[in-house]
């Protein structure tokens with residue numbers, strides 16, 4: 001590699017008065033009049049593990065984005081982002097692509113087989129667009145819940161996700177699994193078949209209830225909290241299928257831990273025994 005002896009004059013993007021001079025820590029603004037009248041702007045030579053070249057420093061000083069690069073945080077975790085001057089903070093900061101920071105490995109779009117790209121705001125098939133719906137396209141944050149890569153992979157593969165506690169725009173909480181239908185994410189609140197009728201057991205805000213509660217009516221329900229513990233959809237599934245659960249830890253009123261199980265009686269009422 002040839003060593004440059006002449007350095008380009010790089011005007012400081014922060015103060016506009018000084019020049020950036022290459023030193024030990026990187027490209028430092030040389031504007032200094034007094035200890036009150038100075039500029040502290042610097043483009044570090046090492047940004048999240050990426051070594052900034054002089055040409056990149058020039059591009060950054062002109063407000064251009066460089067990258068994207070595979071970057072490393074102090075805690076050792078990796079992320080992909082470009083780097084750009086942020087006028088609000090007067091510093092070089094990572095910028096994330098809303099649509100395509102990296103590719104989700106081991107899955108492809110069920111519609112076209114295209115790669116699934118993960119961005120800071122969306123998961124999307126590379127061929128998705130407004131004109132061609134049906135390809136994978138969904139947000140990274142769904143009803144207040146951040147969708148991790150592992151959940152996105154499960155969704156694309158068509159495997160059921162776990163249950164999440166979402167929040168409606170109105171602020172009302174709800175619990176559901178996610179399902180991918182024609183590339184779009186749908187909420188699924190069905191836990192299992194109702195043990196009392198032909199309906200389905202649904203996750204409600206405070207209890208699990210039968211989808212036929214109005215029509216039949218079927219009053220089957222299980223509270224989401226019993227004996228001081230959370231009753232998860234997985235527990236309800238077992239209870240409805242086997243009509244009893246395994247022994248589990250519950251709390252008595254004075255805080256002691258006790259082993260109990262939930263059973264359904266002939267009237268399909270849940271009892272703690």
Ligand SMILES: [Zn+2]
Nearest residue numbers: 012015029039
């Ligand atoms: Zn400056």
Ligand SMILES: [Zn+2]
Nearest residue numbers: 109112125135
């Ligand atoms: Zn596609």
Ligand SMILES: [Zn+2]
Nearest residue numbers: 194197210218
């Ligand atoms: Zn029912």
